[in-house]
Amino acid sequence: MQIEQIYTGCLAQGAYYIESQGEVAIIDPLREITPYVNRAKLDNAKIKYIFETHFHADFVSGHVTLSKETGAPIIYGPNAEPSFDAIIATDGQEFTVGELTIKVLHTPGHTMESTSYLLRDHNGKDHAVFSGDTLFLGDVGRPDLAQKAADMTQEQLAETLYDSLRTKIMPLGDDVIVYPAHGAGSACGKNLSKETVGTIGGQKETNYALRANMTKQEFVKEVTDGLLPPPQYFPLNVKMNKEGYEDIDAVIKRGTRALSPEAFEIAANETDALILDVRSQEEFAEGHIPRSIFIGIDGGFAPWVGALIGDVQQPILLVTPEGRQEETITRLSRVGFDNTIGYLEGGFMAWKKAAKEYDSVSSIPAARFKEIIEKEETPIFDVRKNGEFTSEHIDKAHNTPLDFINDHLPEFPSDKTFYVHCAGGYRSMIAASILKSRGIHNLIDVAGGFKSIKEAGIPVTNYVCPSTLK
Structure with missing residues (x-):
């Protein structure tokens, strides 16, 4: 057994490969199926089943393509109603993979078709x-x-999850290994x-x-407390996972169309495509379309x-580091963004050499920022998340989380310079690009x-739990 x-x-997502005596089960595969197919070939094994724990919202699963490629049936738990052929298992139903048994445990609550799969070894343990x-x-x-x-x-839904x-x-043995679908960084839970x-x-x-000793009422309150609105693309990914x-x-073939600067500019003007620049934040700050x-x-x-983009149908034109266009398109497709229509051949340097107009983002080191705010x-x-800001922040700073920056646009001044920062520089550059695309240019990134900021010795406000106050 392996x-x-x-x-x-990037997605904080775990897919699983289970093999026994030349038979393989895959659980919650990603969209690009090559790693699973190649691994089975390496083991001289055949993919027998594809198990899906639910209709995923945060990524597009590879179940449909993998089934088409291998002939392995897709298995869902009770209540699932996909638009394609699949085995809708009953609660307690068992499937064999070599010497192993996989038992269906219907565990609704996150979604009503949510199902866990219990793996038993060759001894039935x-x-x-x-x-x-x-x-x-x-x-x-999350039950919302x-x-x-x-x-x-x-x-x-939370009450249903409590019962599941x-x-x-919880009745499973303490030594039973837990293999979840996600870890820290996923928007599918709060405290992963x-x-x-x-x-x-x-x-x-x-x-x-x-x-x-947790009551159902306590569970419902704690599980639903502090839930942020789910990302816009979640229901669109569910639809793709359910319908194909x-x-x-x-x-990938459509997206890897190389475009000269002239063709790239024409495509941007004629298609209303969003230009997505995936280089480093330092390169973007120095110059971008x-x-x-x-x-x-x-x-x-x-x-x-x-x-931040939300609409998976949005046409996208890419500016990528050299040789990373296919990787970018693949990673976009993992979350359902399939409408990449081309990339800038030669990258941003080709754009500059063609004497095309470009923009930049003003950015200063924290030491210089300290001098300015002291005067x-x-x-x-x-633009960090509310929890990060609450824990520690610069006095008098405004919290405008990147996730919801479009809701905060009226808060940014139009008549004076302002400063933007996040935890390490990645999110603040995203924010800067969004603001500039909205015509707000009077910003400086820290x-x-x-x-x-902390290393530069700039004073910060620390959150103090009320229970510790005297």
Whole structure:
């Protein structure tokens, strides 16, 4: 028996490869299926089943393409109604993979079709549970994403999740390994651990949602407290996972169309395409195509694209580092953005050599920023998440989280220079690009973000828990 967690950090997502005696089960595959197919070939094994824990909202799964490629059936738990052929398993149904048994545990609550899969070894002993978005390490799946589809309130879904955890998950042995669908960084929960593998016993000790003496009312209150609105692209990804999608090879072929600066400019003007620049924030600050949006490929790329662009049908033109256009298109497709129509051949340097107009972002080091704010009072905008800001921030700074920056546009002054920062410089450059695309140019980015601000000795306000106040 071998179990491999294939973890994708950008999405904080875990897919699983399970092999026994030449038979393979895949759980929650990513859209690009080559790694799973190649791994099975390496093991001289055949992919027998593709298990889906639910209709994922935060990424497009590879189940449809993988089934088409291998002939392996797709398996969902009860209540799933996909538009394609699939096995809709019953609660408790079992499937064999070599010497192993995979038992269906219907665990609704995150969504009503949410299902966990219990793996038993060749002796019939419970070995591991693949818990999808039902149970994470440190948290449980948010219960607000399926309200419309299930015709239920988030409170009713939370009550259902409470029952699922206590009747299907918590009775498992403490030594049973927990393999969740996500880790820290996913928007599918609030307090996900950085660890990606745990045990039932460990979660009973550390996960607030699995407290033995927790009432259903307490669970509902704690699980629903502090939920931020889900990213705009979530329901669109659910739709693709439920109804099917275009093969990724066709998406890549269309997107890797090399365009000269002249052709790129014509395409931008004629198609209303969004120009997405995925280079480093330093390169973008030095020079970029006017009104282009920066979301760097070497950061939390795909989730930020989904959160800020929203519409998966949006035509996109790419400015990428040399040789990374296919990688960029692949990572866009993971979250359903399939409408890349080309990339700038030769990159930004080709644009400059063609004497095309370009823009830049003013950026200063934290030491210079310190000198400025010591001499004068100036508007400061912190684009970190509310929790980060509440914990620690510059006195008198405004919190305008990047996730919801379009809701804060009226707050940015038009008649004076203001400063923008985040934690390390990635998010503030995204914010700067969005503001400039909206015609707001009187901004200066603080390079290195809050980390550099503290290192420069700029005073910050620390949050003090009220219970510690005398």
